[in-house]
Each structure stands twice: as structure tokens, then as C-alpha cells.
Amino acid sequence: MPALTLTIDGRLVSSRAGETLLQVIRGNGIDLPTLCYLEGLSPRGGCRLCMVEVAGREKPQAACVTPAEEGMVVTTGSERLQRYRRQIVELLLAERNHTCSVCVVNGQCELQSLAARFGIDHVRYAYLSPRLPLDASHQRFGMDPGRCVLCARCVRTCDEVEGAHTLDLRGRGVRSCISIDLNEPWGRSETCTTCGKCVQSCPTGALFEKWTARGEKVRAPELIPRILAWRETHER
Amino acid sequence: MNASDLEKLALHEAGRERRYCLRISICMGSPCMAAGAAAVKTAIEELIDRHGAAADIRVVGTGCVGPCSRGPILLVVTRDGTEYRYERVTPPAAAALVDRFLNGDVAPTERLLPADLPFFTGQTRLVLANCGYTDPERIEDYIARGGYQSLSRAIHHLSPEAVCEEVTRSGLRGRGGAGYPTGVKWELVRKASGSRKYVVANGDEGDPGAYMDRTIMEADPHRVLEGMALAGFAVGAEQGYIYVRGEYPLAAARLRQAIQTAERLQLLGGRILESRVNFRIDLRMGAGAFVCGEETALLASVMGRRGHPVTRPPYPAQRGLRGCPTLINNVETFATIPTIIRYGWEEFASVGGPGNSGTKVFAICGDLVNAGLVEVPLGTTLRQIVEEIGGGVTGGAFKAAQTGGPSGGCIPAGHLDTPMDYEQLKALGSIMGSGGLIVMNDQRCMVDVARFFIGFCQDESCGKCVPCRAGTVQMGLLLDRICSGLASACDLEQLEELCHLLQETSLCGLGSAAPNPVLSTLRHFRDEYEAHVMDHCCPAAVCNMAATEAACQP
């Protein structure tokens, strides 16, 4: 496989052809923030947190969906990018009802830690406070759309890893929601295999195991790439 | 049918046309239909039946004649070729009118639109050439006026390279809004490797106040099909899709009928005109999402998936429908192609200006005397369109014109003499867009206008990327605050900050262009924003500044 040479934050690095910018950047020890990206799943480019500046391109590019190219000069943490990332996390915090204090994933949440990482001590935008009923009809799991960031990690996990495609998106814009089958209560789904991988992939407390209280959800999103890696070695 | 059959049919039809002593066209575009054109047509047909004159007179329901706000429009062409256009025709008035023509009287002057009305004389109709003359449901009408001759010529006498070359040299640019050189795109798809390629026509027109594509599809569906078939031949595709907005049932019905008749005459489908060229076209209906006008979302929708855009590159020309190289152009772009191939690139490039050749169809509406559909050479000034063709502004002085829909911007009075071309509009912070042009008088509040467009983008955001999904909502709330007199300077600052975020970080064009209406009004009408924010008053007295804080809570 041919090797490429890129400059990332002033450092010359090499990468294999076919890698995305995100893979190259993370592979070189730079902790580029992401939210909708989860290793092993197809990249989505929706959260826009992994945006980087590429010399010669007018606008920042989402690293997770930008292929690395020979000679690219990439900046990952300019003041402008930091400002945009902060704005995006603020927009997410204001969009739904992310009440950290009473959340099953308090202390382990990706959105919560991103907010702290970007120094967000308050949100300047108006809270939209949408009314989104919780689905507790499933025997083992619950879904609180009020805590959802619409990253679609669960949708992709269900489709690409479990192969069930129980979860999908419905609605448009700010009214988008994760939908179970054709908008059924989760407990009535005939396609859900109750595998629980969606719960593991969720970065926030939107999907959770029942009977967990504040801060008790144990997250293991690394399970998804591990399952895929295991499959690869055993299916060969 | 082969090439010579096609020519014979054209001659035959043209001869038949000449035998009529009177030709009466009733505009059957959606606006005139809504104004009662169908009843007018029935009244005329009944009258002619009573006179037993059906053999000498042709009554034809046609596509858009133009001045939609004056519909239903009746066009009478006498044997000597003189044209009389009548406005706001009712069934009894139409019967009376036709009666006088039948009796050989001088043409009635009541409801008559003057022949030298700038609305008509100021236009150059290439794409809309058949509008008002042909019956969109009769393929013979299209053929009689030279239809499918370009396709026949291309298939039998030109190579795919030559067709691409012709389009490239014509200087045609995408009429969907961005103005990408059409020939370059065709060339990319032609050269792309892959045994299977596709041609897709984007008829998902959704800008508020714009209906150019609808009119073209309704009035002259075969022109679009011929353009697509030419594209298929040029790039090496055998399958085309035409994606029609779900809210356009009439356009879809006429296209469906047109595809069937064209296939029956071997002008589409397998072995076109007995050559070895195949090109099928299938219709796909949208389901009401504006974002499906974005090409990657449109392709997803054609494939039956959720209409979500994806990051480019890869561009559809490299990897589009089902992973194959795909040529995607706007309906109006395709409708321009037959003209270019028929008359040659020089002829086409002689219209308009350098780098902006040809004509553009605009849907002009708003505070105008003559609202409707007009086709003018690119580079025509805004003043000509508003004051001459549009007949001037109603209800006050000209304040601004909004072009390009929710992705465009406002052009103030100071720039009335701007030539309407891709670069000049961009320099003013607006865009050509698909051709919507909304004229506003001085009774309009520009902040309120910006708020309207942000509301539109908010409703139409697909929800995939955060800046567009949540950012448009916050922008809407900030504009609500400004329009209620509750905003502070800090809100205005936040609004501008969000504009930049959306521009730079949104995934697709819908999000990155969503701030344009705000940015362009901020640029040209900042004083109005400041009056709302600093003095808590709306200079145009449109906004209710007495609203309470509660009104601004989501």
C-alpha cells in the first residue's frame, strides 16, 4: 500500500493511502474531539467536531470523512476551530434536555466531558426544552430522546454490527428522532434482538439499561470495534 | 421510427398547423389553472362546436404564457401570424372574444394586452420558446417545432465527444444555482470509468416563490427529456431518472405521459431512432423535503433512502447513484441543451455575456405590476427586469430584490443596475440560485424577511449536522427576539457568530447558505437591524415590538 506524507500541526507524518484524516491525526497521538464517530462504524460527518483546517481549502473539513492526501497541510486546533467546536457543543446542550445531574451516565458522558474540555461553564443559547416522551416499553432497555444528540451511532451499530436495522431516524431538522422499526414502542419491536450494542455505542444517556440510577450506566463503546475485530479474525 | 420518419412527421404536423385559420392557446400552467383556465377552455370548445368550426380552428391548452398574475391568459394567433394576448379571461368573456374572431371582426381590445408590452418584448425565449404554442401532452406539437431533431442529429452525425464539446464551448452553466460549467461536468462523467452510468435531472425545485422548473416540466416536458437523452448519449449512460418534487403532480403527470409517448415513437428507450443508442428515463417523485434538491441527498432519495446529504468528494460524477458515475443537472439546464445542439454553440454563446452565456428563466414575484415567468439573457440588469419587464413596483418605492431563495440574499436599490449574472450576484452577497426573484417595496421590513427565510431553512434542515439543525433554530429565536424589540447588541453579535459557524461548518449547501439572507440584509440594511435592537422600533412598522419575553421562548 503506498504511503503518503502529510503535515499535521507542523509535524511531518506518514499515512497509508485510504486512511481518513481522523485516522492519521489520532494515529499520531492528537486527541481530536469527535462525537458521532465511533471506531468500526461507517463515518457520518454529522457532529462537525472533528473539523480541521486543510491548507488550500476554503472551509474546514470534517476529518472523519476526508481522505488523507499526499502533501496535505492540516491544522487541528486553531483558535477558529476551537471557537466552532465550543459553539457546536453549546448548540447540542441547548437543543434537548441534557440535565446532567439526574442522568444515568453523569460522570461518564461524552457530551458532558466535551463541554468541560471546551471550557463551557454556561450555554449562551436559549434552551429549546422539547417535550420528548421516554420509551420504557422494552424489557431491558430504555430510550430518552431528551438526551439524544442524533449522532446515529446506535442506528449504525444496529445496522452494521448487529445487522438488525431496528433503529433509524425519522422526522426532519430539529424534530429528528431515533425511531424503532416504523415508529413502534421499543417493547413491541419484532426486529430488535435485545443485543444491547446500541446502548453501549450511545455517547450520552439517551439509551440506557433499565434499573440504573444517576451515574450508574457503565459505558463500553470500545466493545463495538472489539466485536468487529473478533469477527474479522474468526471469520477468516 | 427513424430519422427520416421524424422529419416527415415534423413536416406533416407543420403543414397541418398552417391549415388552421385561427389558433387559440389557453395557458394551462398551474397558476392559470388555479384561476379557472380549464373552464375557459371548455367554454371556447363549446362555442366552436356550436359554430361547427372545429376543423378550421385549433384550440390548444399550452404551457405558461408568462404574466401569471394576470391569468387566465388567452393567446389568439390569426392566420397571418398576428398574436393577441388577453388577460384575466372568464368563460363568458372568452366565448364572446372568440365569437368576434369567428365573425371576422377586428380583434377585440377589451382585456387585450398591448403587443408592445415590455413584459413580452423584453424577453428572449429559448427554453420557454414553445410555451404558449404547443400542447405539452402532444408530442407531435413538439416535433412540429423541431423537437427531437437535436437528438436525431447527435445520434446520427455527432460523436459523444462532439456533443460534450458543443456544450462546453456554449459556456452553459448549471441553472440550478451554483453555476458550475455544464460541459466540464459532462466531460467528467464521460471520462469517468465504469460500464454503467446514470443521468439524473433535478426537478426538486423548492425555493419559495420560484417555479421555473415546474413550468418547464409542465409546459414542455419533451424538451427536458430530449436534453436528458442528449446527455445520456454524450456521457454514455443508458438510464436516466427525473426527480420531481412531490408537490408537482401536474408536472409529474405530463412527464409520465411524455415518457410513454416518446418511448412509443422510439425517441426514448431501446434503439432510439433505429440506432444503437439506448436511453430509458424513469420518474421519481420526491416526498416534500427541500434538502433533496441537494444533489447527494437527491441521489439517496432516488435510491429509496432517507434524503440525507453526504460529504463531497466523492462527487456524483465520480461516485453517484449506486456507486456509478452520475451526471446530475437541473431541469432547466437539460431544457437548454436541445437549443444548443440544434443551433450550435456560437449562436447560444452570442446571447448573454462572456462567461455567462445564454438565457435564464426567472420567476418574478412580490410587489410587482407583472408577476410571472420571464426568460432574459444573462446579464440583463435588475432594473430592466423590475421596471420594464415587471412593470414597476407596486405599493411603494423599490427597496430590495431577493434572489436565490433561502440560499440567496437581498439586493438593495443602490444596486438596481447590477447585471444579473453569476459573479455580480455573488459579489453582492447573493446568488443566482434557481431563479426566484422576489421584489419588495419600502413597506417591507428586511429583518422580518430574513426571519422568514431562516424559518424556512429551520423547517427544511435534514437534521444530520449539528450547525444547521440546531443553529438555524437558534438563529430563528434570535431574530424573533430582534423582531419583538427584546434584543440587545449582544444578541446581534451572537446572530452573526452563528452565521459564520453555519457557513463554515455545515455539511451541505443548505446549511452553509442558510445564513445568506441574514448576512446580506445585515450588509445592506444594517441600520434596520440596529433600529430594532438599539431603538426597539421597526422602521417599516411591520414587526410587533410590543411582544413579551414569553413570545420568544421556544
Added chain:
Amino acid sequence: MKGERTNRLRVATLWLSGCSGCHMSLLDTDEFLLKLAEAIDLVHSPLADAPKFPSGVDLVLIEGGVGTEHDLERALLARSRSRQVVSLGDCAITGNVPALRNPLDREAIIREVYGVAWQPERLPALLPAVLPLHRVIAVDLFIPGCPPEPERIRTVLTAIIRGEAPQLPQEMLSFG
């Protein structure tokens, strides 16, 4: 005596729509309270017996979101009489638990909670939504947390007493 007074910060605390947990957390700063007592005068607080919000306050720590007309009045008054306003805890910063009512219908909640016993004149009117403090008045500093750990409060107050600009490190910034 007079000179000594000017050196001491005039500090107030306010309890709006919150659970008083942030005040508990303040009291939880243990021996720091003694240091605090040396450096400040607590001029108004639910923890002190001073019913009126005085003027000329240097620093006011406000706990809770703005959920009622009464909250709104007090927030505005506190702002007008204080040099520096600190949002103490998640309720003041985000609305937090009291704001859980925001998606719901205000009248329906009142009916649900008070039933027939509801006497509108006995309680302050609810605002349409519980708002973060900074949506209502200008806020200078934010101490997130539910409740904010005593360490966070101590860090901020220590800096203020020393006359430095307080800066919470990243690990002290998370909500919840």
C-alpha cells in the same frame, strides 16, 4: 473600625428556584469557612438573618434558576445592587432540575401539584419557563455542578478574596 470594614468583601447569597444544595455545599467547605468569615461580611443570605438585600454589595452568589416572578424580581434587584454576580450551581446556570418542567404545560403542573387547594395569591406566579440566570441578568462567573463540589466554591472564593481573576480548571467545569 471604618478602615477595617472597607477591606472586607460585602457578600450576599441568594436562593432562587433550587434545592438549597448549593448553599449546603458552601457550608461544606469546612475550615475554609473560618477563613471566609475573616475576609467577608455576609450581608444577605438565607443562611443569615438579614431580610433585605442591601445596596453596595461586592459579590452575590446566586443559587437556582429563575422560575417565578419573585425570582425574577430578586435577581434584578441583586444585579442592580451588586458589583459581581456568580451563578452558583447547575440550576442557576442551566435551569437543571426545576427546568424539567419547561417542556410541560404550566397550568397542568399547577393543577397536578396543588389540585383544588391552589390559591394563586398565596404563591408567586410561575414564569412560562425556568430560565438560567444569565438569560435574565448579566452574570460574571459560573460555578457548575449539582451541587458544585466545595472545592470548586473554595477555588473561586479564594481567588476573589485575593483579588485575582478566578479560573476553574477543566476538571472542575463539568455540569452535573
